[in-house]
Amino acid sequence: xxxxxxxxxxxxxxxxxxxxxxxxxxxxxxxxxxxxxxxxxxxxxxxxxxxxxxxxxxxxxxxxxxxxxxxxxxxxxxxxxxxxxxxxxxxxxxxxxxxxxxxxxxxxxxxxxxxxxxxxxxxxxxxxxxxxxxxxxxxxxxxxxxxxxxxxxxxxxxxxxxxxxxxxxxxxxxxxxxxxxxxxxxxxxxxxxxxxxxxxxxxxxxxxxxxxxxxxxxxxxxxxxxxxxxxxxxxxxxxxxxxxxxxxxxxxxxxxxxxxxxxxxxxxxxxxxxxxxxxxxxxxxxxxxxxxxxxxxxxxxxxxxxxxxxxxxxxxxxxxxxxxxxxxxxxxxxxxxxxxxxxxxxxxxxxxxxxxxxxxxxxxxxxxxxxxxxxxxxxxxxxxxxxxxxxxxxxxxxxxxxxxxxxxxxxxxxxxxxxxxxxxxxxxxxxxxxxxxxxxxxxxxxxxxxxxxxxxxxxxxxxxxxxxxxxxxxxxxxxxxxxxxxxxxxxxxxxxxxxxxxxxxxxxxxxxxxxxxxxxxxxxxxxxxxxxxxxxxxxxxxxxxxxxxxxxxxxxxxxxxxxxxxxxxxxxxxxxxxxxxxxxxxxxxxxxxxxxxxxxxxxxxxxxxxxxxxxxxxxxxxxxxxxxxxxxxxxxxxxxxxxxxxxxxxxxxxxxx
RNA sequence: GGGCGCGUAGCUCAAACGGAUAGAGCAUCGGAUUUCUAAUCCGACGGUUGCAGGUUCGAUUCCUGCCGCGCCUACCA
Numbered sequence: 001x002x003x004x005x006x007x008x009x010x011x012x013x014x015x016x017x018x019x020x021x022x023x024x025x026x027x028x029x030x031x032x033x034x035x036x037x038x039x040x041x042x043x044x045x046x047x048x049x050x051x052x053x054x055x056x057x058x059x060x061x062x063x064x065x066x067x068x069x070x071x072x073x074x075x076x077x078x079x080x081x082x083x084x085x086x087x088x089x090x091x092x093x094x095x096x097x098x099x100x101x102x103x104x105x106x107x108x109x110x111x112x113x114x115x116x117x118x119x120x121x122x123x124x125x126x127x128x129x130x131x132x133x134x135x136x137x138x139x140x141x142x143x144x145x146x147x148x149x150x151x152x153x154x155x156x157x158x159x160x161x162x163x164x165x166x167x168x169x170x171x172x173x174x175x176x177x178x179x180x181x182x183x184x185x186x187x188x189x190x191x192x193x194x195x196x197x198x199x200x201x202x203x204x205x206x207x208x209x210x211x212x213x214x215x216x217x218x219x220x221x222x223x224x225x226x227x228x229x230x231x232x233x234x235x236x237x238x239x240x241x242x243x244x245x246x247x248x249x250x251x252x253x254x255x256x257x258x259x260x261x262x263x264x265x266x267x268x269x270x271x272x273x274x275x276x277x278x279x280x281x282x283x284x285x286x287x288x289x290x291x292x293x294x295x296x297x298x299x300x301x302x303x304x305x306x307x308x309x310x311x312x313x314x315x316x317x318x319x320x321x322x323x324x325x326x327x328x329x330x331x332x333x334x335x336x337x338x339x340x341x342x343x344x345x346x347x348x349x350x351x352x353x354x355x356x357x358x359x360x361x362x363x364x365x366x367x368x369x370x371x372x373x374x375x376x377x378x379x380x381x382x383x384x385x386x387x388x389x390x391x392x393x394x395x396x397x398x399x400x401x402x403x404x405x406x407x408x409x410x411x412x413x414x415x416x417x418x419x420x421x422x423x424x425x426x427x428x429x430x431x432x433x434x435x436x437x438x439x440x441x442x443x444x445x446x447x448x449x450x451x452x453x454x455x456x457x458x459x460x461x462x463x464x465x466x467x468x469x470x471x472x473x474x475x476x477x478x479x480x481x482x483x484x485x486x487x488x489x490x491x492x493x494x495x496x497x498x499x500x501x502x503x504x505x506x507x508x509x510x511x512x513x514x515x516x517x518x519x520x521x522x523x524x525x526x527x528x529x530x531x532x533x534x535x536x537x538x539x540x541x542x543x544x545x546x547x548x549x550x551x552x553x554x555x556x557x558x559x560x561x562x563x564x565x566x567x568x569x570x571x572x573x574x575x576x577x578x579x580x581x582x583x584x585x586x587x588x589x590x591x592x593x594x595x596x597x598x599x600x601x602x603x604x605x606x607x608x609x610x611x612x613x614x615x616x617x618x619x620x621x622x623x624x625x626x627x628x629x630x631x632x633x634x635x636x637x638x639x640x641x642x643x644x645x646x647x648x649x650x651x652x653x654x655x656x657x
Numbered sequence: 658g659g660g661c662g663c664g665u666a667g668c669u670c671a672a673a674c675g676g677a678u679a680g681a682g683c684a685u686c687g688g689a690u691u692u693c694u695a696a697u698c699c700g701a702c703g704g705u706u707g708c709a710g711g712u713u714c715g716a717u718u719c720c721u722g723c724c725g726c727g728c729c730u731a732c733c734a
Contacts, residue, residue: 027674034677044676047714057714081677082714121734161734295732302660315659315730322732329734389728391661419662420728443726471696491696502682503670506662508727514683515669519696521682522670529696537693589673601671604681615689615698635693657696 001097002578003585004104005073006030009041009087016068017045021053036571039078039086040578046083057083091574092561098581098637099553111412113149114340114377115141117385118249118256119156121163122238124199125192126248127454128511129387129421129447135500135650136418137385138254139596142648143587152376156336157261157364159238161329163199163449165220168234170198173215174205179233186240190458192248195241200452224326226267235263246354246362248457252493253650256362258376260339264348264365265332273344274335275321283403284321290314294323298330301395318396330393334400341401341409342378350374381412383594388417388506416594418505422446423455424512431455444510455511464492467517468525476656487654491525494651498524501600501649522604524651527642530607531653533614534639541620541632549636552629564630572616576609576634580641587648596649603645610638 010028017023025045033042046061053060061079068077075088117137120130137153144151158164171177175198177185185194206212222230242259249255265271275296278284284296297317320331338344349369354362363373386394394415402410422444425435433453439445447454469488476484499516503509519525538545565574579602586602589595619635622628643653 029674029676031673031676038677042677044715047676050714084677158734163734292732297732300660300730319732324732326732328732387728388662390734392729393734417661422727446727475694475696507670508663510669512669518683521696523682523696525696526682529694533693533697540693593673597671598673601681608681611697612699614693618692620693657694 001094001102001104001584002582003588005089005094006041006585008073009043009071012068012071013043013045013064013085016064017049020063020067021049023049023052033080033084033086036575036578037567038080039088041087041089042080043085043087044083045085050083061085089578091565091570091577092558094581095561095565095577096553096556096558098577099549099556099633101640103584111149111380112152112378113144114152114154114379114382115144115385115416116154116156116382117141117416118245118254119158119386120245121158121161121449122241122245123163123167124196124241124449125190126245126457127447127449128457128460129454130245131252131457131460131496132418132421132500132509133385133387134249134254135252135497136416136505136596138249138252139497139501139599139649140383140385140416140591140594142650143591143596143599146587146648147584147591152379153255153257154376155256155259157238157242157259158329159234159242160223160262160266162216162220164234164238165216165223166202167195167199167237168219168223168230169215170195170202170205171233171237172219172230173212174198174201179229179236182233182236186236190244192241192244193456193458195237196449196452196456199449203450203452224266226263243354248461250356251458251461252497253652255356255360257374258350259353259362259364260336260348260376261365262332264367265336267367268346268348270335270339270344270346271327271331273346274331274338275327277338277404278320278334278400281404283400285312287317292317292319292323295319296321298396298400301392301399330396333393333397337382337397337401337413338404339377340379340382341406343404343406343409347375347377350376381414383414383416385416385418388419391415391417414594416505419508420446421509421511423453424510427455427512428453430513444508460516461492461496463513464496464517465489468492468495468519471519472657479656487657490652490654491519491528491657494524494528494646494653495519496524497650498527498600498603501596502604504597505595524646524649525657526611527603527607527646528651528653529657530610530614531639531642531646532655532657534610534635534642535653535655537619537632537635543632545636545639549633549640552633556630556633560626560630564627573613573631573634576606576613576638579606579609580637583641583645586645599645599648603642603649606638606642606645610635610642613638 010030013028014025017025029044031042033039046057049060050057058079061083064085065077065079073090073093075090077085077087080086115137118134120126141151141153171182185191219230222228223234284298287293287295287297291314298320299312300316300318319328321327348365349367350363350373351366351370352361353364398410398413424444425440425442428435428445465488468491472484472488535545564570586598590598617631619631622631
């Protein structure tokens with residue numbers, strides 16, 4: 001509703017300026033005044049026009065305010081300060097719209113959208129960095145779906161790469177395990193932890209003697225070729241670890257629709273099809289001499305593309321096909337993205353892989369699929385949640401699409417880039433790692449799967465649950481074991497998801513258990529607690545929080561809203577209604593800027609306003625029945641919006657806390 | 658060397674296209690509960706927004722140059 005009114009205001013002002021001054025303004029800046037007393041919207045427009053019209057800002061502002069006339073939903077405009085135009089909403093009207101949950105929406109483009117996230121190498125346990133990726137991605141999916149978009153969620157599985165090969169080397173060369181041994185091991189509860197340690201050991205083994213690396217090359221070759229014992233073992237391991245990853249993410253209510261694997265991109269010859277297109281269009285260039293002799297290369301992204309492609313300077317070359325004929329991962333990624341947009345002319349085979357408790361089916365790619373399956377891919381718009389370190393590789397894929405002539409697709413390809421999660425030196429020390437004097441001085445230290453250095457996702461979730469459980473046990477000893485476990489679980493998920501969402505994407509998260517395990521202040525549990533308090537009021541009053549608003553909607557006169565929300569004494573409660581009206585607007589902003597942190601901030605703001613309100617008003621003891629009903633309606637609306645925003649972040653609210 | 662990003666309170670972070678007095682949380686200190694649960698609320702303390710210029714009526718935000726930090730810059734993924 002808030003965004004809708006803002007658009008209307010902008011349109012009216014635009015029309016007025018066009019009429020009065022014959023000026024077409026492309027975009028009109030609208031912001032929020034520092035305090036609600038000044039109104040709900042502020043336009044600094046007059047400052048901008050002052051030079052153009054050769055008039056002082058104040059007089060321009062006065063002219064606009066005087067001439068624009070009545071705008072639906074608004075009380076009026078006024079001039080403030082040196083020339084701001086502030087707009088006041090009709091509070092009663094907006095409150096009634098919010099109460100009945102009216103959501104006028106600007107035409108939503110019904111593009112089919114694909115979000116790729118997680119994409120964890122299936123060779124070891126997931127760690128905190130993967131959690132940030134998955135939580136950002138899953139939340140973005142929820143936001144897109146909230147606005148009515150149709151979204152496919154994909155998790156790309158690199159099951160034929162070096163990382164999987166290294167763990168295979170570990171099992172075969174270090175541990176001398178047979179296929180049957182590995183199969184037995186893979187059935188243990190946290191097989192991914194076993195692989196985590198083994199992977200670190202393999203790295204040490206490589207360090208000990210360079211010749212050990214030959215094992216990797218041999219295993220890698222066998223995996224890529226397929227149809228042999230080593231490849232079968234790699235398949236066994238990667239599927240077992242993948243299943244563990246899905247279980248870990250399932251604990252956070254993160255689900256996937258489809259798991260495309262690199263093995264199928266290889267074996268279904270996706271690359272051949274892509275290669276033909278790329279060479280035909282001259283995007284790939286063969287190097288017959290120089291450093292990259294014998295390779296097919298592409299121009300690195302981000303460079304001046306006017307220069308002749310055929311003569312790319314050596315340092316600007318990105319090798320796509322190696323001189324031995326094998327394809328690097330960027331090449332496979334180009335093929336995969338041609339498929340995403342339905343431009344490859346080939347498709348995966350599909351089979352069922354993982355069934356969620358809610359009966360949602362997750363599919364996996366296969367050379368020979370099941371006859372009956374949904375079709376993934378062929379979308380109009382994609383978002384790839386991939387950390388900032390891969391920006392250049394992502395841009396290279398985008399450039400390849402563009403140079404192939406797929407401009408539309410390239411324009412709808414968004415690298416949803418975010419910074420990594422690192423560990424504070426204190427956290428690293430806590431985990432038992434020895435730090436150099438230099439490392440101790442750093443603000444953060446990068447995690448490294450190769451070294452086994454990092455916080456495992458399941459460990460963190462376990463600790464959060466244990467910590468929440470301790471609190472719940474002491475507060476609600478009368479509840480059953482299951483009830484307490486379930487509440488602790490919701491709180492843990494709320495804390496973790498909020499923690500990963502509250503930072504803006506370009507900020508490196510310096511992970512620390514103390515911060516992550518906090519349930520106070522700007523945290524998920526803080527927002528959950530606000531909802532619990534709201535629910536308690538209704539429970540004590542013997543009312544149904546879900547339906548209260550709808551039930552009394554027609555019994556509250558407009559004059560009552562005007563009275564209780566009047567400027568002055570009503571400002572404080574009005575802020576709650578105004579914030580409640582902003583949810584859709586905030587979601588739109590978050591999508592447009594691919595920044596879920598806006599949504600987290602909004603949730604916190606709502607909770608903070610509510611907690612303050614809760615403290616100031618004793619609703620159930622309110623003697624004035626009409627006023628009591630109004631306060632209850634206020635609680636119902638804020639509660640509804642908080643639940644909605646939290647749910648968009650994948651956070652549910654416990655019945656009690 | 659080149660590319661991308663960052664530098665804001667003791668710490669961790671905000672600040673919508675350049676706007677009104679740069680805001681939160683944590684930490685520290687002081688207060689609030691006969692009440693709908695204190696995982697809460699209120700107050701205090703805390704800032705030359707890395708430095709120097711420039712553009713502008715107005716700069717944390719845009720431009721230039723420095724300083725510091727991180728990441729990328731492999732025939733790894």
